[in-house]
Amino acid sequence: MRILSLIFLVLFSTSVTAHKSSDSYLSVDVEKSEISLRWDIALQDLQNVMNLDLNGDRNIQWSELKQTKESVFAYSLARLQLSSSTNQCQIIPGNIKVNQRSDGHYVVLYAHATCDVEIEMLSIHYELFFDVDVQHRGLLKLVSNGVESSFAFSPEVSRKSFDFEKSYTGDSFFRFLSEGVWHIWIGFDHILFLLSLLLPAVLFQYQKKWQGIDSFPYALMEVIKIVTAFTIAHSLTLSLVMMGAISLPVMWVESVIAFSVIIAAANNLRPFVTKKRWILGFVFGLIHGFGFANVLSELELSNNTLFATLLGFNVGVELGQLAIVLVFMPIAYLLRNGWFYQNIVFKLGSVSIASLGFIWLIERTI
Amino acid sequence: MKSLYISIITIYCVAMTAIVNARPYLPDNDDFVLAVLPFKPSQSGPSDIDRLKQNLKSDPKNRLVAIELAKRYLEMAKQTSDPRYYGLAETVIKPWWNDSADLDLMMLKANVLEFDHKFLEALTVLNNVIKIHNHSQAILMRANINQIIGRYDLVKRDCTQLISDTSALIVASCLFSVDGFTSGPESTKTLISKLRDLLAISNVKNVEVQLWSLGLLAETASLNGYWPLAEELLITGLDIKQDDTYLLSLYADLLLKQARFQDTVDLLQPFIEQTSLLVRFLVANSQMLATTTYRVQQKNLDMRIREDEIKGDQRHLREYAYYQLYVKHNKEIALQNALINWENQKELIDSLILYRAAFDLNRLDVLQMLAVWRDDNNVKIDFAAQSLKI
Numbered sequence: 001m002r003i004l005s006l007i008f009l010v011l012f013s014t015s016v017t018a019h020k021s022s023d024s025y026l027s028v029d030v031e032k033s034e035i036s037l038r039w040d041i042a043l044q045d046l047q048n049v050m051n052l053d054l055n056g057d058r059n060i061q062w063s064e065l066k067q068t069k070e071s072v073f074a075y076s077l078a079r080l081q082l083s084s085s086t087n088q089c090q091i092i093p094g095n096i097k098v099n100q101r102s103d104g105h106y107v108v109l110y111a112h113a114t115c116d117v118e119i120e121m122l123s124i125h126y127e128l129f130f131d132v133d134v135q136h137r138g139l140l141k142l143v144s145n146g147v148e149s150s151f152a153f154s155p156e157v158s159r160k161s162f163d164f165e166k167s168y169t170g171d172s173f174f175r176f177l178s179e180g181v182w183h184i185w186i187g188f189d190h191i192l193f194l195l196s197l198l199l200p201a202v203l204f205q206y207q208k209k210w211q212g213i214d215s216f217p218y219a220l221m222e223v224i225k226i227v228t229a230f231t232i233a234h235s236l237t238l239s240l241v242m243m244g245a246i247s248l249p250v251m252w253v254e255s256v257i258a259f260s261v262i263i264a265a266a267n268n269l270r271p272f273v274t275k276k277r278w279i280l281g282f283v284f285g286l287i288h289g290f291g292f293a294n295v296l297s298e299l300e301l302s303n304n305t306l307f308a309t310l311l312g313f314n315v316g317v318e319l320g321q322l323a324i325v326l327v328f329m330p331i332a333y334l335l336r337n338g339w340f341y342q343n344i345v346f347k348l349g350s351v352s353i354a355s356l357g358f359i360w361l362i363e364r365t366i
Numbered sequence: 367m368k369s370l371y372i373s374i375i376t377i378y379c380v381a382m383t384a385i386v387n388a389r390p391y392l393p394d395n396d397d398f399v400l401a402v403l404p405f406k407p408s409q410s411g412p413s414d415i416d417r418l419k420q421n422l423k424s425d426p427k428n429r430l431v432a433i434e435l436a437k438r439y440l441e442m443a444k445q446t447s448d449p450r451y452y453g454l455a456e457t458v459i460k461p462w463w464n465d466s467a468d469l470d471l472m473m474l475k476a477n478v479l480e481f482d483h484k485f486l487e488a489l490t491v492l493n494n495v496i497k498i499h500n501h502s503q504a505i506l507m508r509a510n511i512n513q514i515i516g517r518y519d520l521v522k523r524d525c526t527q528l529i530s531d532t533s534a535l536i537v538a539s540c541l542f543s544v545d546g547f548t549s550g551p552e553s554t555k556t557l558i559s560k561l562r563d564l565l566a567i568s569n570v571k572n573v574e575v576q577l578w579s580l581g582l583l584a585e586t587a588s589l590n591g592y593w594p595l596a597e598e599l600l601i602t603g604l605d606i607k608q609d610d611t612y613l614l615s616l617y618a619d620l621l622l623k624q625a626r627f628q629d630t631v632d633l634l635q636p637f638i639e640q641t642s643l644l645v646r647f648l649v650a651n652s653q654m655l656a657t658t659t660y661r662v663q664q665k666n667l668d669m670r671i672r673e674d675e676i677k678g679d680q681r682h683l684r685e686y687a688y689y690q691l692y693v694k695h696n697k698e699i700a701l702q703n704a705l706i707n708w709e710n711q712k713e714l715i716d717s718l719i720l721y722r723a724a725f726d727l728n729r730l731d732v733l734q735m736l737a738v739w740r741d742d743n744n745v746k747i748d749f750a751a752q753s754l755k756i
Contacts, residue, residue: 020639022450023673040390043401044450058403063396097390098400102639102666103448105400108390134460135453135482137677152677244661249652250695 020103022136024128028082030144030164035082035089035113035122040099040106041072045129045136050075062098065107069096072107081125082113089115123161126153173312176296180316183295184324189257189360190288191324192353196264197226197281198328199346202336205271210346212336219333222277223325229278231321233285234292235314241293242310253290255364260284261357268350292317404446414438422458432458433470440477447611447640452481466491469499476507483681483710485515502531509540516712518544518743535568539579546586547714550746554590558583562599577603581612588620589714589747596620611640618646619715622754627653638663641670645685649692653756664693683707687719692756697726705732712739718753725750 025040043060046052050071054064065072073093082089094110115122122142129136138153144164151160184190201222203210213219240246264280267273273280296313335341393400418435422428436455443451456478462471472495479488488511495504509524525540542561546554565579580603588596600617603610614637621630630650638644644667651660671686673679683703691700701723708720717736724732736749 020449020641020670021679022453023677044448047401047403048450048454053403059399060401060403061396062393062398062400065400066396097392099390102670132457133450133453134457135449139673139676150676152673154677241661244658244665247657247661247664248655250693 020101022129022133024136024138025106026080026126026138026140028122028124028140028142030119030122030142032118033084033115035115035119037091037109037111037113039076039080039109039111040101041076041109041128042101042104042106044104045133046072046075046107049129049132060105065096065098072096073109073111076109076128077111079127079129081123082115083123083125084115084117084119085121087116089113119164121161121163123159124153125159127158130155130158173308173315176309176312177316177319179296180313180318181320181323182316183292183313184317184320187291187295189261189357190291192356193257193261193264193284193288194227194230194281194321194324195328196261196268196350196353197230197277198223198325199332199349200268200271200277201226202329202332203342203346205274210342212342216333220329223329225278226281227321227325230281230285230288231314231318233282234289234317237286237289238292238296238314239289239310241290242296242306248290250294251364253287253294255361256287257284257291258357258360258364260287262354262361265350265354265357268346269354404442415442427461429462429465429468429471432462433468433474436474437470440474443481447609449481452478466494467498469495469501473501473503473507476504480507480511485511485710502528506532506536506540509543513543514711514713516717516739516743518548518745533568533570533575535564535570535579536575538564539575539582542579542586543582546582547589547747548744551590551592554586554746555592558587558592558595573606577607577610577613580606581610581616584613584620585616585714588616588623589752591751593620593624609637611637611642614640615642615646618643618650619754622646622649622756623752625653625756627651641667641682641685645689645693648689649754649756652693680706680710684711684716684719687723691719691723691726692754697723701727701729701732714745714747717745718749721749722753722755725753 022042022045024042024045027038029036029038043052043065047060050068052060052064052068052072054067070093073096077091077093080091082091091111091113094112096110097108099106099108124140124142126138126140128138134155140149140151140153140160142149142151142162144162149162153160200210202213202219204213205211237246264284267277267280292313296309332341332345335345415435415438418431418438421431422435425431436458439451439455439458443449443455455474459471459474459478462468463475465471472491476488476491476495479485479491489508492504492508492511495501496508505524505527509521509528512518512520512524521544522541525537525544528537528540538561542557545557549557561579561583565576565583570576580599584596584599584603587593587599597617597620600613600620603613604617607613614634618630618634621627621633627650631647631654634643634647634650638647644663648660648664648667651657651663667689670682671689674682674686684707687700687703687707690696690703694700701720704716704720704723708716717739720732721736723729724736739745740747740749
């Protein structure tokens with residue numbers, strides 16, 4: 001029955017693939033001729049090449065890591081080379097910290113490198129652990145002028161050069177600003193919700209009949225209140241969701257957004273919130289924020305640039321909204337007293353928006 | 367109104383501070399334990415590995431020591447579910463990677479290739495081993511890989527070859543891994559009963575074999591619609607080994623099918639470092655009022671997916687398709703992942719995920735492709751009924 005002796009190597013060997021493999025995380029931040037380094041290396045990987053368990057109790061304690069700090073730096077930095085187009089950069093070890101990841105603790109090495117001249121091209125030669133683990137990967141995040149590049153070093157590709165002049169195309173803020181603008185323009189549910197709230201801003205109801213407002217500043221103030229309430233609400237939930245503080249199921253969020261479109265449009269046909277319509281904007285704006293967060297979470301985000309990302313995306317959404325308001329306000333104000341605006345744009349428009357919202361609601365709940 | 371604005375700004379600032387604090391840290395006391403190494407000094411394992419590493423370091427051309435060390439690494443991979451050991455094993459035997467005359471080396475190589483999801487390459491190695499040595503382990507492993515890639519005709523051929531050389535339980539389980547899905551619900555019930563009886567009277571004490579049989583029985587029962595029976599088998603298996611990833615993922619799939627989301631969360635909570643279990647944990651959570659843990663774990667998984675994209679690692683596409691389909695509701699991406707995955711592996715769970723993604727997108731071409739494969743392999747599982755619908 002020799003087959004039984006090693007049978008566990010034969011059966012289900014794919015079941016262990018689900019765990020995280022050996023990776024280190026190298027962050028390189030370039031500023032003119034100076035480079036800041038942060039390198040997260042799994043203690044488990046380090047233990048395989050050097051003894052961190054000094055007292056042999058099969059635990060690695062913080063005191064033991066501090067005592068072996070110089071050896072850890074020496075071993076790691078001997079396997080990393082940075083060079084500019086003209087010379088090799090000198091790497092100077094700094095402090096250590098630790099970081100908990102899904103597969104255990106990592107030592108975080110901080111270092112600093114000087115390259116003599118302003119860096120236009122940086123070559124990185126990564127060799128950590130390749131001699132003991134051919135499946136190890138070095139995941140690089142390179143930041144220069146706020147622009148991030150990613151790369152994975154492997155035994156097959158252990159050298160990589162980065163040309164900064166070519167990669168300076170914009171920073172996180174501007175990239176996500178354009179994402180924000182784009183999203184509000186393609187997000188018809190957000191636009192229609194906002195429009196439903198804005199349509200009556202140039203009207204008032206007198207004896208159950210809609211009439212045009214005489215004062216442009218008054219109408220403008222109404223619009224500003226609605227847009228501001230909507231903006232604050234969705235910015236709040238968007239930020240909280242992106243920070244992991246709150247969460248809601250996607251399907252539920254999308255359904256409530258569709259419902260909000262129906263409510264906002266129905267309020268124009270059978271008004272139930274007549275004075276403080278900004279309250280509708282605020283309440284449902286909270287839910288629309290979850291919707292924005294779902295979009296943003298699909299994009300490539302970095303924790304280091306999360307603030308800039310959120311700010312950029314939010315500002316982008318606001319600019320998109322502002323463009324809608326700038327187009328809507330003058331036209332609506334000019335047409336407000338006419339039959340066309342009051343019947344076709346306002347009433348028929350609201351019916352159409354409510355119908356569309358209803359279709360979305362059905363689609364998103366079934 | 368003013369107080370509302372102040373409250374909003376305060377909440378925002380507190381939340382932003384929380385981000386800033388999620389950074390590397392300095393432990394506040396020297397005794398803080400950062401890592402517990404796999405074994406205590408009294409147990410066997412690493413000391414043996416340390417000795418072999420030392421021997422290999424002083425004699426790097428010693429093939430026998432390299433083989434012994436690689437075997438220890440693979441044992442550790444199984445015991446700890448840590449894939450790092452596959453990389454270590456591969457590196458140790460790399461100098462002899464193309465030495466096709468050595469049986470042990472080739473078996474180790476096949477194991478590493480299988481782990482890398484290079485199934486066809488692993489089969490090439492195994493075919494060579496079987497041709498030269500007619501080796502039972504190689505035949506069983508080939509059956510296992512053929513099962514993964516959906517070549518059921520070849521699985522049965524290999525299982526039958528094992529009859530003279532191994533226990534009745536192994537042969538029966540091997541055959542059942544195909545018959546359980548190709549016999550139809552009624553006949554399968556009889557087959558399940560027979561294999562359960564055999565398992566009960568078998569003198570095979572190897573836990574891995576017992577778990578394998580129980581897993582096959584449970585998966586078959588679940589996919590043929592015998593849910594209470596499947597649950598009973600899974601509980602039996604998990605009583606033997608509570609952290610068995612294969613059984614836990616089967617159990618989670620069974621609970622999800624029954625919309626028992628809280629039970630799924632409770633089951634998987636301690637094991638979410640495993641990607642396959644984390645995905646199922648998130649699927650269950652997505653159907654309930656989400657917690658901060660859910661959001662944090664979702665971000666963890668998003669980061670793993672991003673890292674795998676950068677690395678070009680496609681080993682977890684099944685899990686990512688599952689996640690995109692049921693948590694993110696990105697059906698196009700789910701289908702794309704499921705299709706690439708299905709090119710490489712065709713276990714029933716792969717087919718079910720692909721079916722649901724294609725069905726939701728009304729991709730008749732993909733549904734047709736699945737139907738052809740199902741007919742060709744005589745699979746009697748009802749994909750529409752058994753794929754997860756949430």
